[in-house]
Structure formats: structure tokens, C-alpha cells
Amino acid sequence: MSTDPSASRRKAPIERAAEIARRSQEIALDEGLSALTLRAVASRVGVTPALVSHYQPSMDALVAQTFGAIVAAEISEVAEELAPCETSVAALKTLIDSLLGPERSAVTAVWLDAWSLGRRHPALAVEVGAQMDAWQAFLAELLKTGCVRGEFRAIDPDAVAWQLLAIIDGLNAHAVVRYGHAQRLRGLVRTVAEHELGLPPGALDSGDNPEP
Amino acid sequence: MSTDPSASRRKAPIERAAEIARRSQEIALDEGLSALTLRAVASRVGVTPALVSHYQPSMDALVAQTFGAIVAAEISEVAEELAPCETSVAALKTLIDSLLGPERSAVTAVWLDAWSLGRRHPALAVEVGAQMDAWQAFLAELLKTGCVRGEFRAIDPDAVAWQLLAIIDGLNAHAVVRYGHAQRLRGLVRTVAEHELGLPPGALDSGDNPEP
DNA sequence: TCTGTTATTGATCACTTGATCAATTAATTC
């Protein structure tokens, strides 16, 4: 009974740091970025607030890092979903469905917190800017590939990417704040995307009807 | 020199309450909703924190009330701008220009704060919902009038109003967080509006070119 | 001029936040 390897053993710095990062993301997704306090993290990890301070230079840094990690994970998840898609149209369709799905409300709430908190926390503001750029780059890449393949026609794919992201953010914000409108508004993004990318109407509909 | 009417005279409750409300709106627009603290309000009004508490049941209530007042003023301002417009097309054009103008960034920042804070403050959440409904009702009214006049063609003006507001909110959020994209993206709302309302392309452009 | 009402104050409480530091103790190394 004396060789229990999990009982009150101190962890290697890398493990502990990873644990703190993981738990921080949990808290942010569960209760919002502003619930990410020194004591909340310490409590969930099961250690003392002083230890969290020991691993993190400041809470501002931890909040920024946590936000960045959550969004980076979001992008990775979507990228995985898009991998099996053979056409750019299918990929865009999947991306829109995924980003507007109800299971993303937690991440959207984190985005709202970040936009608000970022105005007072420079480190977070920098991270917000970086992650918005990352999302735009990811979507623009998709659009450009579609243009090369001849599936899309867009003069300025970068601008279209920003437009689509802005619409998606607006719709998601509304959906998070006031439920009930998400379903109804989902078609809007497809309509805009079709218009901006020279696609025939209905090309991005949910069913499998690419074009007649 | 003894009859200075403005020196250290206590004010009537109605005046004082109005003063607190006005100063609170200033703070919220200047530094954000989260800067609206008991002491910040007291300091700007020039009184003791206890007096603010005396006039307000709780800070949550004051924050919610201040947000509501700011948005109500926003709607009133836009409504005034729209009054001289003779056609619904002109009114919609003016509304879009006004809502996407750079001078609204302070109000947009307040919206972002409210969306974020509203998740933890029920009273604010209620006010956010009410003001979103108010904006939607205002815009839907405009669209319905346009339909009656034969200027617009929309099956569901209420849904279109929600769509346009979502896009505007998304664009404004991006513009507040990251400057530089506002100008480029402004045309998007017009394109969507024209598409959804059966207008000819260019009908909502800035210049005076209704239709040939 | 006196009296009653109440706007206003000063002091203070309870709570939460981020942060620091000496002391401790587990793990590693020799």
C-alpha cells in the first residue's frame, strides 16, 4: 500500500504546466474567460494558487495563452473534419455547417469574452488578433484552392474570407446571446458564399445536390 | 459671494438620479461596461459611493439600465437620421451607412461587453435581449413599410431584419477588435440587403443612383 | 425661527482578485 504511484507525488514541470493549461481551457469553456482566476485554476488542478503563479508569469498571460489554445484547437478540429472532403465546395459546406453548429456555442462564448476583455488586456488583444488572422488565413487558403481548381470564382479571396468570418461571427454571437435564431439564419452564410464565389444557388445546401 | 447657487447645494432626487444615469453612460462609452463601478460613477458625479448606492438598488441594475439607455439612445439617433428620408430605399441606405460608420465604435464596444457580461448577470441579459428585440423591431418596421410601398420584396421581413443585424454586428465586432477591415467590408451588407429584398444591384450604393 | 424630512457623508465590513516569499518536502544525484 506504500507504492501508490498516483498518491501525492509531485509532477514534472512539463506535466504540471500541461495540466494547468488543460484545466484552464476547461474552465474557460465551462464558465467563460473571466472565470479563469488564479484560485479557480488552482482549485481545479488540485494545488495551491501559489503553484499556478509559479508556473505562470501572470494571469493575463495565462488568459491569453488559454484563449489561443482553445481557438487553435478549434481550427485543428475543423481542419480534420475538412480533410476527407474531395472538393472545395464540399469542404466549404462542411466548414459552414461545423462553424454554425450548436456544439460550438462554448467556443463562441469564449470569443465574445475575448473581444470584450481584449480591450483592457493588451496580451489578450494580441492573441485575439493573431487567432483572427489564423482563421482568415485558413479559410482564405480553402477559397484559393477552390479558385485554382475552378470550383470558385473570386477576385479577392482574402476579402471574401473576412466577409464570411464576420457573418459567421455575427450569427454565432446572436445565437449564443439569444437562442432560437440560429436555425433560421443558417442559410444566410450559404447564400452569401454562393454569391461571392460565383456558385449556382443551392450549391452549398446541406443535402447532396452539387449541381444538376 | 454667499449666494452662489451652484456651490455645494444638494440636488433634488430626480436631478441626481438623472445625473448618475448620464455620467454612467459616459463611463460606459469611454471605458466600457466593466469600468462602471460604484466608485467610478461616484467619482465622476463628484459624490460618495454611498450616494450612488442610495439611488441604485445594486450595481447590476445600474449596469443593465445604463446599457439599455445607451442602446435606446442609439436607436433614437438613427431614427432621427432616417426621418427625412422619403423612400424606404433611402432610409435603409442611411441606416446601413450610419450603423457601419466609425463613430459607432464606442457603442459597438458596449455591445460586446454586454454580450460577454450578460452571461453572468441576469439583469443585463434581460436588457440585452430586450434591446436586440427593439433593434429588430425597428428595422423590420422599416422593411415592412418598404414592402407595402412596393420598394422591397421580402417574404419574411422579420427574418431579413435579424439577418442584416447579425451581419452588421459581426462586421462591427471585427472593426472594433481589428481596425482596417471596416471600409473594405462595408459593401457586404448592401449586397446582402439587395439580394434579400429584391433590389437591383447597386440600389443601396452610397452615391445617388437609385435605378436607371 | 424652529422643526422635520432626507439628501449626503464618513467609516467600515465582507469578499475577491493577483501576487510574493520563506519554509517545507519530495525527488534526483553523488
Next chain:
DNA sequence: GAATTAATTGATCAAGTGATCAATAACAGA
């Protein structure tokens, strides 16, 4: 097994938050 390193703790600080309450003082009406 002893010595060294450092992960971890407990205690504590200063700052900021909302809120309360007795005491004060300005005003209104008699």
C-alpha cells in the same frame, strides 16, 4: 545514505469590489 535541487505549500499582502449604517447637514414647510 547523504546532499542538492526545486516543486509545492501556507501565510500573507495590497488593491479593488459592492454594500451597509449611523451621523450629519441642507433644505422645506410650519
